[in-house]
Amino acid sequence: RNKPLTDDPCVATFAHEGSVWSVAVSSTRIVGGAGKTVYVYDADSEELLKELEGTSDVKSVAVFEDEQGGLITAGYEDGTIKVWESGALLPLKSLLLGQN
Numbered sequence: 001r002n003k004p005l006t007d008d009p010c011v012a013t014f015a016h017e018g019s020v021w022s023v024a025v026s027s028t029r030i031v032g033g034a035g036k037t038v039y040v041y042d043a044d045s046e047e048l049l050k051e052l053e054g055t056s057d058v059k060s061v062a063v064f065e066d067e068q069g070g071l072i073t074a075g076y077e078d079g080t081i082k083v084w085e086s087g088a089l090l091p092l093k094s095l096l097l098g099q100n
Contacts, residue, residue, distance in 0.1 A: 018035050020033065021033050021059060021060075022058055022060045022061045022074075023061065024061045024062050025043065025063065026070065027043060029041065029063050029070070029072065030042075030046075031063050032061065033058025033060070033061045035058070036057060036058065036076075037051050037053055037058070038054065038058060038072065038082075039052075040072065040089060049089060050089045052074070052084060052089065054076045054080065055080045055082075056076045057077040058074055058075070058076060059075050059076060060074065060075040061074045061075075065086065069086060069087055071084065071092070078096075079097040080096050081093075081094070081095045
């Protein structure tokens with residue numbers, strides 16, 4: 001769907017405005033951080049499932065999966081860490097590092 005028509009061996013190409021700072025891949029999700037947004041794609045269909053807004057620029061993303069489900073995490077420049085449930089893409093936790 002997002003892959004250009006070339007002989008490039010790349011599996012898929014996703015275009016975002018601005019720089020992409022972090023990418024994570026699992027068996028069900030492709031996640032990328034650009035600006036204040038975490039973009040979540042379905043790994044099979046390459047469809048954009050949701051844009052998850054953060055508090056400042058995304059610096060890292062990770063996807064964790066096991067038999068019970070999965071989590072998407074993002075670390076932001078301002079020290080915030082956010083966690084979402086991977087299936088329903090609902091927020092679970094938000095933590096600001098350095099705060100008591």
